[in-house]
Amino acid sequence: MKKALLAAATLLCAPLSAQAATDTGPMRFVMIPKAVHPWFDKANNGAQAAAALLSKATGRQITVEYRAPQTADVSTQNDIIERAIATHPDGLILDLLDEKGNRATMQEAVEEKIPMTVFDSLPPEGMNITAVGADFCEQGTLAAERLAKLIGNKGEVAIMMGVPTAPNHALRARCELKVFSKYPDIKVVATGIDNDSIETAQKQASAIMQAHPDLAGWVACDAAGPVGIGQAIRESGKVGKVKEVGLDNLNDMLQLIRDGVVDSSASSRPEMQGYWAVIAAWQKALGQQTPKNIDTGIDIITKKTLSK
Incomplete structure (x- = not known):
């Protein structure tokens, strides 16, 4: 500020x-x-x-x-x-x-x-x-560190990459990966690409959680990704089982936090x-x-x- x-x-x-x-x-x-x-x-x-x-x-x-x-x-x-x-x-x-x-x-x-x-x-x-x-790196770092704490610094995690060619999305992803690499008991098992689409993020998150039933948590690199992830967590009946730290302050994101589906969000x-x-x-x-x-x-x- x-x-x-x-x-x-x-x-x-x-x-x-x-x-x-x-x-x-x-x-x-x-x-x-x-x-x-x-x-x-x-x-x-x-x-x-x-x-x-x-x-x-x-x-x-x-x-x-x-x-x-x-x-x-x-x-x-x-x-x-x-x-x-x-x-x-x-x-x-x-x-x-x-x-x-x-x-x-x-x-x-x-x-x-x-x-x-x-x-x-x-x-x-x-x-x-x-x-x-x-500071996009700081934003991704804050989200990843919060998730690591939520899951006790261990478990399988996934990242929704947003638009991988977008400079801010790519930087957030690199910094999130850097955070997870510090914890030997955290493993990044999957990444999704939503191209800034909530619907695409929801579909990809659902498929990833089906493929990785032990997934412990999610972070994202764009504003659409965490909303779609939250919808997928709710629809899969995994509220409380799969943790998520989102990005930004979309109204749907705020409601997912109020509903307890998503823990928190780092808003830019x-x-x-x-x-x-x-x-x-x-x-x-x-x-x-x-x-x-x-x-x-x-x-x-x-x-x-x-x-x-």
Whole structure:
């Protein structure tokens, strides 16, 4: 949280250039997430709130167009990015599906002198782009350590990988595996790939639990995965037998925690990510320097915190 507050001070107190201070025309940004998904709806809510605040504070019309791919598909996302570039917005706000697969399209934006900010992601190596989000390794580490404690540091566990090419999902997975490797009596027996789909996660989790009847627990690498896992645990009659520590704060995730199906969740604050991604994009469009990273922090959500 301290990092986020420092970033806020840096962004909002930065002196504007003479041109930026006198411009009064409208500004338009395009926000492109990984897919249609309730997590990104929350991020979009934060983005729209930031646009409304900036419009009121500056007297300029600041808008954010939200363009989400129907599914987590790199070629579809690149097509949306290319079409957005063709409209020459004041900035692009992106959540990458594939660092390598998105790079060429992002380079097109650079050539067109369109500023970019990434959220819930990491920028391609070597590209000078502000990244807004949580410490994804810390988030995965917190979830894996909580699960290890829940199962007494022993037993079979599984990981739902999300979209394996997505930089944030891949980083969480690596850090979760690193945690489990510290415990000689914990064995990772299976991984699933849900591609940010709750339905896919539910099907894969059910199949994995059938194949591994002694499975002790689950962690995930995306927001859809833990919801699908929780549904599978409930439907399989394994509530209390198979432990889960989830990610993020989708409404379905919170209900699974309230119901005792899922122990807890490490949330990366999607509304705050959307909000600060717009603030950073606005500053960059005005020609200001922006931080390399804006850390929006992590919340640990439990039944106890939900009851407050």
